Amino acid sequence: MFRGILSKGVQPSKESKMNADALDALYKALGKEKVITNIEDRICYSHDATSMGVALPPRQKAIADVVIKASSTEEVSAVIKVADKYTIPVYPCGARSGLSGGSVPLYGGIVLDTTRMNRILEINPQDLMATVEPGVVNKRFQDEVAKYKLYYPPFPGSAEFSTLGGNVAECSGGMAGLKYGVTRDYVLSLEVVLPDGSVINTGRRTLRSVAGYDLTRLFVGSEGTLGVFTKITVKLIPLPEKVETLLAYFKDPEEAADAADAIILGQRVIPKTLEFVDSICINSIRGYGGVEIPQKAKAFLLIDVDGKESEVGKDLAAVERACKENGAFEIIVAKTAKESEALWAVRKSISPAxxxxxxxxxxxxxxxxxxxxxxxxxxxxxxxxxxxxxxxxxxxxxxxxxxxxxxxxxxxxxxxxxxxxxxxxxxxxxxxxxxxxxxxxxxxxKAEFLPLEVPPQELQFMKSLKNFLDPKGIMNPGKIFI
Ligand SMILES: Cc1cc2nc3c(=O)[nH]c(=O)nc-3n(C[C@H](O)[C@H](O)[C@H](O)COP(=O)(O)OP(=O)(O)OC[C@H]3O[C@@H](n4cnc5c(N)ncnc54)[C@H](O)[C@@H]3O)c2cc1C
Known part of the structure; x- marks a missing residue:
């Protein structure tokens, strides 16, 4: 299975070797109708959300030779076996809402879309776990587990459309990270198709396991460069009984930062969300959604506290106290779910505004x-x-x-x-x-900036791992390392 040896660096395939033989092999493996070659579809897969008007060097857009919408582990494996044989780049993708160009088919080759693998295979309340296919959209999963009074906390701003496969590949965080952690804290095991087309399972379906190396953690956050996830097993926790929302206005962003500290360290409350918004953001959303923002507001904190019905009120009062003591001049507490939604709508409008x-x-x-x-x-x-x-x-x-x-x-x-x-x-x-x-x-x-943060020896170790698993450099080449 593993043919790689620890070697000096990653040598990504710089260009696609897709030719008539390789295409024929894909047709044989999947059926011609599954291999999308028309330019209109391929253009749609040439970018992710990073290109929403941001500074985009031309290399952040590229067109694949073919797009394949896989429906099963077997199909994913078949595609990767062909890619391995002909040394063709494979670019896994979910909803393409990524904000670092992760799914862009930089060197052509195959885009492997896993959004059709969207079944929730199991929700097991007693074992506090669920198993899904990678194309399940985060919000749909949240809604399904909530029917069992269970909760899957990783909830990125893109939850309405991003997939759990993409979330695991990016180790997505989101608003509830402070209290509940991020995606890696919930993934128990993964089914992964490796760059040679073989299939492995990492981890267990138990809430704990220390048997052997933690392979699951290696794959979470690997940004599609080590293999394709085809099944994901995650931990669930009980759904908090109640959530309250509070918005506090400040005249100075540093007061808001002090209040955030006072909530956690002074009042010893860890809110579900603790969002900061500065004055430029505020000015860009004034008048939006019927929420009147005072002229003198130079920052606000938007805070959700959650937990047991009997305790949330106390926590909310403590948060309010910390905000007031640190300069909040106006505080709004949402009285209904609708009011809470309106406050959150204001926060969510910032990015486009x-x-x-x-x-x-x-x-x-x-x-x-x-x-x-x-x-x-x-x-x-x-x-x-x-x-x-x-x-x-x-x-x-x-x-x-x-x-x-x-x-x-x-x-x-x-x-x-x-x-x-x-x-x-x-x-x-x-x-x-x-x-x-x-x-x-x-x-x-961020590829050019990674060496700013990661020392050479550690970077070399990462590249050696990549090379070991993917000696031909076919899995999402051109990402993470340059
Ligand atoms: C409005 C908006 C708000 C956002 N808010 C947040 C936020 O709060 N927190 C946050 O962390 N991110 C956020 N994001 C970024 C983005 O939504 C996340 O990174 C998300 O996890 C990407 O999921 P996706 O399904 O769109 O994956 P894609 O963008 O399609 O792919 C992302 C990466 O995952 C890999 N990948 C996808 N599927 C698989 C698979 N099955 N196997 C292996 N690799 C795979 C791809 O190769 C790529 O490297 C936001 C984006 C937008 C547009």
Whole structure:
């Protein structure tokens, strides 16, 4: 099964070797109707959500030779066996909502779409686990497990459309990460088709296992570069009885950061979500969704607390206290689910609304140790001032994950500036012990910056693992490492 040896580096296939023989082999393996070759479909697979108007070097769009929408593990395995034989790049994809170019077929070859593998195979309340195929959409899964009063906490902003396969490949986080952790904290085992087409199962269906190496963790967050997930088994927890939503306005972003600290350390409450929004974001969404934002608001925190019916009220009061003591001048507590939804709709509108400011934006997802949040915010605003471009920040402040948006226009000079701003920011982030990506992954977008964070020896170890599993470099080449 494993033919690779530990060698010096990853040699991705730089171009597709798709030829008539390879195409014929795919037709034979799957049937001609399963192999999509028309250009209209292939163009649709040439990008992911990274291209939503952000700074896109041309290499973040590319067209595959064929697209295959797999329906089973056997089909995935058959495709990869052909790819292995003819050394053709394979690009797994889900809903293509990725924000680092992860599913872009950079060197042509085969796009392997797993969205049709969308069955929920088992929900087992007593064992607190469920098994799904990779194409199941996150929100649909949440809704299904909720019928059993169970909860699967990883809930990215893209939950309405992103797939669990994509979530596992990116180790997606989302709003509830502070209290409940991220995707890797819930994956118990995976069925994976390896780059030679063989199929393995990692992990167990038990809530604990320490038998052997933790292969599951190796694959979670591997961004489609080590194999294709065909089954995913995850842990579930009881659904919290109640959720309350609170929004607190501040005159200064640093007051909001202090309040976030006071909630966790002073009041000893870990909220389900603890979202920070700064003044540039606020200005871009004023008047949206019927929520009147006071003129003097320069930041807000949007907080959900959840838990037992009997305890949520106490936690909510503690959160309110921490906000007031740290400068909140107005606090809204949602009285109904509808009011809560309206507050969340405002938060969710920020990302698209920021396009209004200058026409384009580059969305970064840095994460710093919590103690460095204020320092990094100061540095980000000063970078913005130095380059005369607006810098908008929002995100999961509870765990130090800040979405930094550089807002810029269509001039070439702006693009150059943004490139410099990103490098400057990432250097600072790494210097305070942070990471260049808290949840969107490296993909293409961050590949050149990975060596800023990961020391050469560790990077070499990662490349050796990749080479061991994928000696021909056919699995999602051009991602993570350059
Ligand atoms: C509006 C919006 C909000 C977002 N909010 C968040 C957020 O809060 N938190 C967050 O973490 N991300 C967020 N994202 C980013 C993105 O949605 C996530 O990375 C998501 O997990 C991608 O899932 P997908 O199904 O779209 O995967 P794709 O984009 O199709 O693929 C992503 C990666 O997964 C690999 N992959 C896909 N399926 C498989 C498989 N079956 N086997 C192996 N590899 C596979 C691909 O090769 C690629 O490298 C957001 C994106 C948008 C557009």
């Amino acid at each position: 920021l396009f209004k400011v200058a026409g384009r934006k580059l969305n970064e997802d840095i994460c710093v140790p919590r103690s460095k949040i204020k320092e990094i915010l100061r540095e980000l605003y000063s970078i913005g001032e130095r380059y005369s471009l607006a810098t908008a920040c929002f995100g999961h402040i509870g765990d130090g994950n800040v979405h930094v948006n550089f807002l810029y226009g269509f001039e070439e000079e702006d693009e150059k500036k943004v490139g410099e701003m990103v490098r400057h920011m990432l250097k600072k982030v790494v210097s305070v012990g942070g990471t260049i990506t808290g949840e969107h992954g490296v993909g293409i977008a």
